[in-house]
Amino acid sequence: MKISNSIEKLFKSYIPTSFTIAVILTFITIFFALVLTNSDNNSRYFFEICSYWEKGVWDSSLLVFAYQMILILVLGHILALSTPFENLIKKLTNNINSSSKAVLILSFSAILAAFFNWGLGLIFGAILARKIGEHCNKNKISFNYPLLGAAGYVGLMIWHGGISGSAPIKVSEKNHIYNLMSGISSPENLEKLPININFNETVLSTANLTTYLILIILVPLAFWIINKLIKPSNFEFGNINQNIKLNTPQNNSENLKIDSSKIMGLTFGCFIIFCFAINYGKQVLLFQITPNALNLLMLGVGIILHKNFQSFLSALKIAVGGASGILIQFPLYFGIMGIMKDSGLIILLSDFFISISTETTLPIFTFLSAGFVNIFIPSGGGQWAIQGPIIIEAALNLGVPLKKVVMALAYGDQLTNMLQPFWALPLLAITGLKAKDILPYSLIIMVLGAIIFIGSLIVF
Numbered sequence: 001m002k003i004s005n006s007i008e009k010l011f012k013s014y015i016p017t018s019f020t021i022a023v024i025l026t027f028i029t030i031f032f033a034l035v036l037t038n039s040d041n042n043s044r045y046f047f048e049i050c051s052y053w054e055k056g057v058w059d060s061s062l063l064v065f066a067y068q069m070i071l072i073l074v075l076g077h078i079l080a081l082s083t084p085f086e087n088l089i090k091k092l093t094n095n096i097n098s099s100s101k102a103v104l105i106l107s108f109s110a111i112l113a114a115f116f117n118w119g120l121g122l123i124f125g126a127i128l129a130r131k132i133g134e135h136c137n138k139n140k141i142s143f144n145y146p147l148l149g150a151a152g153y154v155g156l157m158i159w160h161g162g163i164s165g166s167a168p169i170k171v172s173e174k175n176h177i178y179n180l181m182s183g184i185s186s187p188e189n190l191e192k193l194p195i196n197i198n199f200n201e202t203v204l205s206t207a208n209l210t211t212y213l214i215l216i217i218l219v220p221l222a223f224w225i226i227n228k229l230i231k232p233s234n235f236e237f238g239n240i241n242q243n244i245k246l247n248t249p250q251n252n253s254e255n256l257k258i259d260s261s262k263i264m265g266l267t268f269g270c271f272i273i274f275c276f277a278i279n280y281g282k283q284v285l286l287f288q289i290t291p292n293a294l295n296l297l298m299l300g301v302g303i304i305l306h307k308n309f310q311s312f313l314s315a316l317k318i319a320v321g322g323a324s325g326i327l328i329q330f331p332l333y334f335g336i337m338g339i340m341k342d343s344g345l346i347i348l349l350s351d352f353f354i355s356i357s358t359e360t361t362l363p364i365f366t367f368l369s370a371g372f373v374n375i376f377i378p379s380g381g382g383q384w385a386i387q388g389p390i391i392i393e394a395a396l397n398l399g400v401p402l403k404k405v406v407m408a409l410a411y412g413d414q415l416t417n418m419l420q421p422f423w424a425l426p427l428l429a430i431t432g433l434k435a436k437d438i439l440p441y442s443l444i445i446m447v448l449g450a451i452i453f454i455g456s457l458i459v460f
Helices: 002-014 018-037 045-057 060-080 083-094 099-116 118-138 145-157 166-171 176-181 187-192 206-229 262-285 291-306 309-343 345-356 362-376 380-398 402-418 422-431 435-459
Strands: none
Touching: 018 045, 018 309, 018 345, 045 309, 060 118, 060 291, 060 309, 060 380, 083 118, 083 291, 099 118, 099 145, 099 206, 118 145, 118 309, 118 422, 145 206, 145 402, 145 422, 145 435, 166 176, 166 291, 166 380, 166 402, 176 187, 176 380, 187 380, 206 402, 206 435, 262 291, 262 309, 291 309, 309 345, 309 380, 345 362, 345 380, 362 380, 362 402, 362 435, 380 402, 402 422, 402 435, 422 435
Protein backbone atom coordinates (compact mmCIF):
# COMPACT_ATOMS: atom_id res chain seq x y z
CA MET A 1 0.00 0.00 0.00
CA LYS A 2 2.38 2.68 -1.27
CA ILE A 3 -0.31 5.40 -1.18
CA SER A 4 -1.00 4.93 2.53
CA ASN A 5 2.72 4.86 3.32
CA SER A 6 3.17 8.12 1.41
CA ILE A 7 0.23 9.78 3.19
CA GLU A 8 1.51 8.70 6.62
CA LYS A 9 4.99 9.98 5.73
CA LEU A 10 3.47 13.28 4.57
CA PHE A 11 1.63 13.80 7.86
CA LYS A 12 4.56 12.67 10.03
CA SER A 13 7.41 14.35 8.12
CA TYR A 14 5.96 17.46 6.54
CA ILE A 15 2.77 18.39 8.39
CA PRO A 16 3.39 19.62 11.96
CA THR A 17 1.14 19.08 14.96
CA SER A 18 -2.28 20.68 14.95
CA PHE A 19 -1.12 23.18 17.60
CA THR A 20 1.79 24.29 15.41
CA ILE A 21 -0.59 24.58 12.45
CA ALA A 22 -2.85 26.83 14.55
CA VAL A 23 0.16 29.08 15.31
CA ILE A 24 1.15 29.17 11.62
CA LEU A 25 -2.44 29.99 10.62
CA THR A 26 -2.39 32.84 13.12
CA PHE A 27 0.63 34.44 11.42
CA ILE A 28 -0.84 33.80 7.97
CA THR A 29 -4.07 35.52 9.02
CA ILE A 30 -2.11 38.50 10.39
CA PHE A 31 -0.19 38.74 7.10
CA PHE A 32 -3.31 38.73 4.92
CA ALA A 33 -5.07 41.17 7.21
CA LEU A 34 -2.10 43.57 6.89
CA VAL A 35 -1.92 43.19 3.11
CA LEU A 36 -5.61 43.12 2.21
CA THR A 37 -7.42 45.26 4.79
CA ASN A 38 -5.03 48.14 5.57
CA SER A 39 -6.59 50.49 3.02
CA ASP A 40 -5.48 53.63 4.88
CA ASN A 41 -1.82 52.53 5.07
CA ASN A 42 -1.98 52.95 8.83
CA SER A 43 1.52 52.44 10.27
CA ARG A 44 0.06 51.27 13.57
CA TYR A 45 -2.29 48.77 11.95
CA PHE A 46 -0.19 45.80 13.09
CA PHE A 47 -0.76 46.81 16.70
CA GLU A 48 -4.49 47.04 16.03
CA ILE A 49 -4.45 43.53 14.57
CA CYS A 50 -2.66 42.28 17.70
CA SER A 51 -5.46 43.75 19.77
CA TYR A 52 -8.03 42.05 17.51
CA TRP A 53 -6.25 38.75 18.15
CA GLU A 54 -6.12 39.21 21.92
CA LYS A 55 -9.78 40.22 21.98
CA GLY A 56 -10.71 37.08 20.06
CA VAL A 57 -8.63 34.76 22.27
CA TRP A 58 -10.56 35.80 25.38
CA ASP A 59 -13.99 36.24 23.81
CA SER A 60 -16.20 35.02 26.65
CA SER A 61 -18.96 33.55 24.45
CA LEU A 62 -16.40 31.60 22.41
CA LEU A 63 -14.67 30.30 25.54
CA VAL A 64 -18.04 28.97 26.70
CA PHE A 65 -18.36 27.31 23.29
CA ALA A 66 -14.91 25.72 23.72
CA TYR A 67 -15.81 24.30 27.12
CA GLN A 68 -19.08 22.93 25.74
CA MET A 69 -17.23 21.09 22.95
CA ILE A 70 -14.62 19.70 25.35
CA LEU A 71 -17.37 18.36 27.62
CA ILE A 72 -19.07 16.67 24.67
CA LEU A 73 -15.85 14.76 23.95
CA VAL A 74 -14.97 13.95 27.57
CA LEU A 75 -18.46 12.88 28.64
CA GLY A 76 -18.83 10.69 25.54
CA HIS A 77 -15.52 9.01 26.39
CA ILE A 78 -16.68 8.47 29.97
CA LEU A 79 -19.84 6.76 28.71
CA ALA A 80 -17.75 4.38 26.59
CA LEU A 81 -15.76 3.36 29.69
CA SER A 82 -18.84 2.42 31.72
CA THR A 83 -19.76 -1.15 32.66
CA PRO A 84 -22.96 -1.27 30.51
CA PHE A 85 -20.95 -0.39 27.41
CA GLU A 86 -18.29 -2.91 28.39
CA ASN A 87 -21.03 -5.57 28.63
CA LEU A 88 -22.45 -4.47 25.27
CA ILE A 89 -19.01 -4.87 23.69
CA LYS A 90 -18.76 -8.40 25.14
CA LYS A 91 -22.17 -9.36 23.71
CA LEU A 92 -21.33 -7.98 20.28
CA THR A 93 -17.94 -9.68 20.29
CA ASN A 94 -19.32 -13.08 21.33
CA ASN A 95 -21.61 -13.07 18.27
CA ILE A 96 -18.64 -12.88 15.87
CA ASN A 97 -18.00 -16.12 13.98
CA SER A 98 -16.48 -14.77 10.75
CA SER A 99 -14.46 -11.79 9.55
CA SER A 100 -17.37 -10.66 7.35
CA LYS A 101 -19.69 -10.50 10.34
CA ALA A 102 -16.98 -8.73 12.31
CA VAL A 103 -16.64 -5.77 9.92
CA LEU A 104 -20.41 -5.49 9.48
CA ILE A 105 -21.14 -5.37 13.22
CA LEU A 106 -18.17 -3.14 13.99
CA SER A 107 -18.76 -0.49 11.31
CA PHE A 108 -22.52 -0.42 11.95
CA SER A 109 -21.99 -0.04 15.73
CA ALA A 110 -19.35 2.69 15.33
CA ILE A 111 -21.58 4.72 12.99
CA LEU A 112 -24.59 4.32 15.28
CA ALA A 113 -22.69 5.35 18.41
CA ALA A 114 -21.01 8.34 16.72
CA PHE A 115 -24.39 9.71 15.61
CA PHE A 116 -25.30 10.23 19.27
CA ASN A 117 -21.88 11.39 20.48
CA TRP A 118 -18.63 11.51 18.57
CA GLY A 119 -16.45 10.86 21.63
CA LEU A 120 -18.54 7.81 22.46
CA GLY A 121 -18.36 6.60 18.85
CA LEU A 122 -14.58 7.01 18.66
CA ILE A 123 -13.71 5.19 21.90
CA PHE A 124 -16.48 2.61 21.64
CA GLY A 125 -15.39 1.78 18.07
CA ALA A 126 -11.74 1.54 19.11
CA ILE A 127 -12.36 -0.79 22.06
CA LEU A 128 -14.79 -2.91 20.05
CA ALA A 129 -12.22 -3.25 17.21
CA ARG A 130 -9.59 -4.38 19.71
CA LYS A 131 -11.91 -6.85 21.45
CA ILE A 132 -13.14 -8.32 18.17
CA GLY A 133 -9.54 -8.74 17.03
CA GLU A 134 -8.62 -10.56 20.24
CA HIS A 135 -11.76 -12.71 19.95
CA CYS A 136 -10.92 -13.70 16.36
CA ASN A 137 -7.35 -14.50 17.34
CA LYS A 138 -8.47 -16.65 20.26
CA ASN A 139 -11.05 -18.53 18.19
CA LYS A 140 -8.77 -18.92 15.16
CA ILE A 141 -11.05 -16.84 12.89
CA SER A 142 -9.13 -15.41 9.93
CA PHE A 143 -9.40 -11.61 9.83
CA ASN A 144 -7.64 -8.46 8.67
CA TYR A 145 -6.90 -6.37 11.75
CA PRO A 146 -6.16 -3.06 9.96
CA LEU A 147 -9.57 -3.33 8.27
CA LEU A 148 -11.13 -3.75 11.72
CA GLY A 149 -9.29 -0.61 12.84
CA ALA A 150 -10.69 1.36 9.91
CA ALA A 151 -14.19 0.04 10.64
CA GLY A 152 -13.88 1.15 14.27
CA TYR A 153 -12.81 4.63 13.16
CA VAL A 154 -15.53 5.18 10.54
CA GLY A 155 -17.87 6.87 13.03
CA LEU A 156 -15.71 9.99 12.69
CA MET A 157 -16.98 10.30 9.10
CA ILE A 158 -20.57 10.88 10.22
CA TRP A 159 -20.21 12.58 13.62
CA HIS A 160 -20.64 16.23 12.54
CA GLY A 161 -24.01 15.41 11.02
CA GLY A 162 -25.04 13.80 14.31
CA ILE A 163 -26.45 15.05 17.59
CA SER A 164 -23.06 16.17 18.97
CA GLY A 165 -22.01 17.95 15.74
CA SER A 166 -20.45 21.33 16.58
CA ALA A 167 -22.11 23.43 13.86
CA PRO A 168 -25.67 22.01 14.04
CA ILE A 169 -25.75 22.04 17.83
CA LYS A 170 -24.47 25.62 18.08
CA VAL A 171 -26.91 27.06 15.53
CA SER A 172 -29.68 25.42 17.56
CA GLU A 173 -28.69 27.69 20.45
CA LYS A 174 -30.76 30.86 20.80
CA ASN A 175 -29.08 33.94 19.22
CA HIS A 176 -25.83 32.09 18.50
CA ILE A 177 -25.93 32.97 14.79
CA TYR A 178 -26.70 36.62 15.50
CA ASN A 179 -23.89 36.89 18.04
CA LEU A 180 -21.51 35.16 15.64
CA MET A 181 -22.32 37.57 12.81
CA SER A 182 -22.62 40.74 14.88
CA GLY A 183 -20.00 43.21 13.67
CA ILE A 184 -19.59 41.24 10.44
CA SER A 185 -22.89 41.34 8.56
CA SER A 186 -24.72 44.48 7.49
CA PRO A 187 -27.81 45.52 9.48
CA GLU A 188 -29.92 44.28 6.57
CA ASN A 189 -28.37 40.84 6.68
CA LEU A 190 -28.56 40.67 10.47
CA GLU A 191 -32.31 41.17 10.20
CA LYS A 192 -32.50 38.08 7.97
CA LEU A 193 -30.91 35.85 10.59
CA PRO A 194 -33.15 33.38 12.45
CA ILE A 195 -33.06 33.23 16.24
CA ASN A 196 -31.84 29.66 15.88
CA ILE A 197 -31.97 26.69 13.50
CA ASN A 198 -33.61 23.72 15.18
CA PHE A 199 -32.45 20.13 14.84
CA ASN A 200 -35.48 19.22 12.71
CA GLU A 201 -33.94 21.45 10.00
CA THR A 202 -30.41 20.07 10.29
CA VAL A 203 -29.53 16.81 12.08
CA LEU A 204 -33.07 15.42 12.22
CA SER A 205 -34.13 16.75 8.82
CA THR A 206 -35.39 14.36 6.15
CA ALA A 207 -32.30 15.17 4.06
CA ASN A 208 -29.78 14.35 6.79
CA LEU A 209 -31.59 11.28 8.12
CA THR A 210 -31.86 9.92 4.57
CA THR A 211 -28.14 10.58 4.07
CA TYR A 212 -27.36 8.86 7.37
CA LEU A 213 -29.55 5.87 6.49
CA ILE A 214 -27.72 5.46 3.17
CA LEU A 215 -24.37 5.67 4.99
CA ILE A 216 -25.25 3.15 7.69
CA ILE A 217 -26.27 0.69 4.94
CA LEU A 218 -23.61 1.27 2.30
CA VAL A 219 -20.55 1.79 4.51
CA PRO A 220 -20.82 -1.59 6.34
CA LEU A 221 -21.57 -3.17 2.95
CA ALA A 222 -18.39 -1.57 1.55
CA PHE A 223 -16.36 -3.00 4.45
CA TRP A 224 -17.94 -6.41 3.81
CA ILE A 225 -16.91 -6.28 0.14
CA ILE A 226 -13.38 -5.09 0.97
CA ASN A 227 -13.05 -7.91 3.50
CA LYS A 228 -13.90 -10.41 0.74
CA LEU A 229 -11.21 -8.98 -1.54
CA ILE A 230 -8.23 -8.78 0.83
CA LYS A 231 -6.12 -11.34 2.62
CA PRO A 232 -6.20 -11.91 6.40
CA SER A 233 -3.35 -10.42 8.42
CA ASN A 234 -1.73 -11.76 11.56
CA PHE A 235 -1.39 -9.48 14.58
CA GLU A 236 0.37 -10.11 17.88
CA PHE A 237 -1.81 -8.58 20.60
CA GLY A 238 0.74 -9.37 23.29
CA ASN A 239 2.88 -6.48 22.05
CA ILE A 240 0.37 -3.74 22.91
CA ASN A 241 -1.02 -2.33 26.10
CA GLN A 242 -3.58 -4.69 27.61
CA ASN A 243 -5.14 -2.15 29.95
CA ILE A 244 -8.01 -0.79 27.87
CA LYS A 245 -10.81 -1.20 30.35
CA LEU A 246 -11.51 0.92 33.36
CA ASN A 247 -9.81 -0.16 36.55
CA THR A 248 -11.60 1.26 39.56
CA PRO A 249 -9.20 1.93 42.45
CA GLN A 250 -9.78 0.05 45.69
CA ASN A 251 -11.09 1.81 48.74
CA ASN A 252 -8.39 3.31 50.94
CA SER A 253 -8.01 6.20 53.33
CA GLU A 254 -8.36 8.65 50.43
CA ASN A 255 -11.47 6.96 49.03
CA LEU A 256 -14.34 7.32 51.51
CA LYS A 257 -17.34 5.00 51.43
CA ILE A 258 -19.49 7.83 50.15
CA ASP A 259 -17.27 8.00 47.03
CA SER A 260 -18.09 4.38 46.15
CA SER A 261 -21.72 4.53 47.31
CA LYS A 262 -24.15 3.38 44.62
CA ILE A 263 -27.02 5.07 46.43
CA MET A 264 -25.25 8.45 46.37
CA GLY A 265 -24.14 8.04 42.74
CA LEU A 266 -27.52 6.94 41.43
CA THR A 267 -29.36 9.58 43.47
CA PHE A 268 -27.25 12.42 42.10
CA GLY A 269 -27.40 11.02 38.57
CA CYS A 270 -31.19 10.88 38.73
CA PHE A 271 -31.26 14.41 40.16
CA ILE A 272 -29.33 15.65 37.11
CA ILE A 273 -31.73 13.86 34.74
CA PHE A 274 -34.65 15.44 36.62
CA CYS A 275 -33.08 18.90 36.19
CA PHE A 276 -32.54 18.13 32.51
CA ALA A 277 -36.21 17.20 32.10
CA ILE A 278 -37.64 20.30 33.77
CA ASN A 279 -35.20 22.73 32.13
CA TYR A 280 -34.83 21.28 28.63
CA GLY A 281 -37.76 18.89 28.19
CA LYS A 282 -39.90 21.34 26.21
CA GLN A 283 -36.93 22.47 24.11
CA VAL A 284 -36.03 18.89 23.19
CA LEU A 285 -39.63 18.25 22.09
CA LEU A 286 -39.25 21.28 19.82
CA PHE A 287 -35.92 19.88 18.51
CA GLN A 288 -33.92 22.63 20.22
CA ILE A 289 -31.02 20.44 21.35
CA THR A 290 -28.29 22.74 22.64
CA PRO A 291 -24.78 21.91 23.90
CA ASN A 292 -25.83 22.62 27.50
CA ALA A 293 -28.81 20.27 27.21
CA LEU A 294 -26.73 17.48 25.66
CA ASN A 295 -23.92 17.80 28.20
CA LEU A 296 -26.28 17.87 31.18
CA LEU A 297 -27.99 14.73 29.89
CA MET A 298 -24.67 12.94 29.33
CA LEU A 299 -23.39 13.97 32.76
CA GLY A 300 -26.43 12.45 34.44
CA VAL A 301 -26.39 9.30 32.30
CA GLY A 302 -22.63 8.94 32.81
CA ILE A 303 -22.90 9.00 36.60
CA ILE A 304 -25.84 6.57 36.51
CA LEU A 305 -23.99 4.11 34.25
CA HIS A 306 -20.88 4.23 36.43
CA LYS A 307 -23.11 3.96 39.55
CA ASN A 308 -20.67 5.73 41.87
CA PHE A 309 -18.40 8.78 41.90
CA GLN A 310 -15.24 6.72 42.29
CA SER A 311 -15.74 4.89 39.00
CA PHE A 312 -16.94 8.07 37.25
CA LEU A 313 -13.88 10.07 38.33
CA SER A 314 -11.54 7.24 37.37
CA ALA A 315 -13.05 7.32 33.87
CA LEU A 316 -12.72 11.11 33.86
CA LYS A 317 -8.96 10.86 34.45
CA ILE A 318 -8.66 8.64 31.40
CA ALA A 319 -11.03 10.67 29.21
CA VAL A 320 -9.72 14.17 29.89
CA GLY A 321 -6.38 13.45 28.22
CA GLY A 322 -8.09 13.17 24.86
CA ALA A 323 -9.30 16.75 25.13
CA SER A 324 -5.90 18.32 25.83
CA GLY A 325 -5.26 19.24 22.20
CA ILE A 326 -8.46 21.15 21.58
CA LEU A 327 -8.32 22.71 25.05
CA ILE A 328 -5.28 24.81 24.14
CA GLN A 329 -5.99 25.14 20.41
CA PHE A 330 -9.47 26.66 20.68
CA PRO A 331 -8.26 30.04 21.99
CA LEU A 332 -5.86 30.26 19.01
CA TYR A 333 -8.74 29.62 16.61
CA PHE A 334 -10.75 32.31 18.38
CA GLY A 335 -7.83 34.71 18.01
CA ILE A 336 -7.79 34.01 14.27
CA MET A 337 -11.51 34.68 14.13
CA GLY A 338 -11.02 37.92 16.06
CA ILE A 339 -8.54 39.14 13.44
CA MET A 340 -10.75 38.08 10.54
CA LYS A 341 -13.83 39.65 12.07
CA ASP A 342 -12.50 43.03 13.20
CA SER A 343 -10.17 43.57 10.22
CA GLY A 344 -12.88 42.87 7.65
CA LEU A 345 -11.08 39.82 6.26
CA ILE A 346 -14.24 37.72 6.67
CA ILE A 347 -16.12 40.05 4.32
CA LEU A 348 -13.37 39.74 1.70
CA LEU A 349 -13.41 35.94 1.92
CA SER A 350 -17.20 35.76 1.77
CA ASP A 351 -17.15 38.12 -1.24
CA PHE A 352 -14.74 35.71 -2.93
CA PHE A 353 -17.09 32.82 -2.26
CA ILE A 354 -19.97 34.86 -3.66
CA SER A 355 -17.98 35.72 -6.80
CA ILE A 356 -17.32 32.06 -7.67
CA SER A 357 -20.61 30.59 -6.44
CA THR A 358 -24.25 30.42 -7.32
CA GLU A 359 -27.20 29.40 -5.19
CA THR A 360 -26.65 25.82 -6.43
CA THR A 361 -22.87 25.59 -6.15
CA LEU A 362 -22.27 27.36 -2.81
CA PRO A 363 -23.14 24.25 -0.72
CA ILE A 364 -20.79 22.16 -2.89
CA PHE A 365 -17.94 24.69 -2.57
CA THR A 366 -18.62 24.87 1.18
CA PHE A 367 -18.40 21.07 1.42
CA LEU A 368 -15.14 20.90 -0.56
CA SER A 369 -13.50 23.79 1.28
CA ALA A 370 -14.56 22.39 4.67
CA GLY A 371 -12.93 19.08 3.80
CA PHE A 372 -9.72 20.89 2.88
CA VAL A 373 -9.75 23.13 5.97
CA ASN A 374 -10.27 20.09 8.23
CA ILE A 375 -6.85 18.78 7.20
CA PHE A 376 -5.30 21.82 8.89
CA ILE A 377 -7.91 22.50 11.58
CA PRO A 378 -8.94 19.02 12.77
CA SER A 379 -11.60 20.36 15.11
CA GLY A 380 -15.21 20.81 14.12
CA GLY A 381 -15.71 23.50 16.75
CA GLY A 382 -12.58 25.41 15.75
CA GLN A 383 -13.50 25.15 12.09
CA TRP A 384 -17.01 26.44 12.75
CA ALA A 385 -15.59 29.44 14.61
CA ILE A 386 -13.37 30.37 11.65
CA GLN A 387 -15.29 29.20 8.58
CA GLY A 388 -18.84 29.55 9.89
CA PRO A 389 -19.09 33.34 9.56
CA ILE A 390 -17.70 33.19 5.99
CA ILE A 391 -20.26 30.72 4.69
CA ILE A 392 -23.15 32.37 6.55
CA GLU A 393 -22.34 35.76 5.02
CA ALA A 394 -22.05 34.21 1.56
CA ALA A 395 -25.32 32.30 2.02
CA LEU A 396 -27.16 35.44 3.11
CA ASN A 397 -26.01 37.33 0.03
CA LEU A 398 -26.77 34.48 -2.40
CA GLY A 399 -30.09 33.54 -0.83
CA VAL A 400 -28.98 30.01 0.10
CA PRO A 401 -30.78 28.46 3.12
CA LEU A 402 -28.49 28.65 6.14
CA LYS A 403 -29.39 25.12 7.22
CA LYS A 404 -27.97 23.79 3.95
CA VAL A 405 -24.55 25.46 4.24
CA VAL A 406 -24.34 24.46 7.91
CA MET A 407 -24.78 20.81 6.94
CA ALA A 408 -22.46 21.21 3.93
CA LEU A 409 -19.72 22.41 6.28
CA ALA A 410 -20.47 19.53 8.67
CA TYR A 411 -20.25 16.96 5.86
CA GLY A 412 -16.97 18.33 4.52
CA ASP A 413 -15.39 18.57 7.96
CA GLN A 414 -16.22 14.99 8.91
CA LEU A 415 -15.32 13.46 5.53
CA THR A 416 -11.57 14.13 5.62
CA ASN A 417 -11.22 12.63 9.08
CA MET A 418 -10.70 9.48 7.01
CA LEU A 419 -7.54 11.15 5.65
CA GLN A 420 -6.42 13.30 8.60
CA PRO A 421 -5.15 10.94 11.36
CA PHE A 422 -5.43 13.45 14.24
CA TRP A 423 -8.60 11.99 15.78
CA ALA A 424 -7.43 8.46 15.03
CA LEU A 425 -4.72 8.74 17.69
CA PRO A 426 -6.86 7.35 20.56
CA LEU A 427 -7.95 4.45 18.36
CA LEU A 428 -4.38 3.73 17.26
CA ALA A 429 -3.25 3.68 20.90
CA ILE A 430 -6.02 1.27 21.90
CA THR A 431 -5.69 -1.07 18.91
CA GLY A 432 -1.89 -0.94 18.54
CA LEU A 433 -2.22 -0.13 14.83
CA LYS A 434 -0.47 2.62 12.85
CA ALA A 435 -2.08 5.26 10.67
CA LYS A 436 -0.66 3.67 7.53
CA ASP A 437 -2.41 0.42 8.46
CA ILE A 438 -5.94 1.83 8.38
CA LEU A 439 -5.51 4.54 5.72
CA PRO A 440 -5.87 2.26 2.65
CA TYR A 441 -9.34 1.29 3.82
CA SER A 442 -10.45 4.61 5.32
CA LEU A 443 -9.55 6.32 2.01
CA ILE A 444 -11.85 3.96 0.10
CA ILE A 445 -14.65 4.76 2.55
CA MET A 446 -13.86 8.47 2.20
CA VAL A 447 -14.47 8.27 -1.56
CA LEU A 448 -17.78 6.51 -0.95
CA GLY A 449 -18.71 9.14 1.65
CA ALA A 450 -17.86 11.99 -0.73
CA ILE A 451 -20.20 10.55 -3.38
CA ILE A 452 -23.03 10.18 -0.86
CA PHE A 453 -22.59 13.65 0.68
CA ILE A 454 -22.33 15.50 -2.65
CA GLY A 455 -25.32 13.56 -3.94
CA SER A 456 -27.28 14.56 -0.84
CA LEU A 457 -26.39 18.25 -1.26
CA ILE A 458 -27.47 18.16 -4.91
CA VAL A 459 -30.72 16.22 -4.38
CA PHE A 460 -31.90 17.99 -1.24
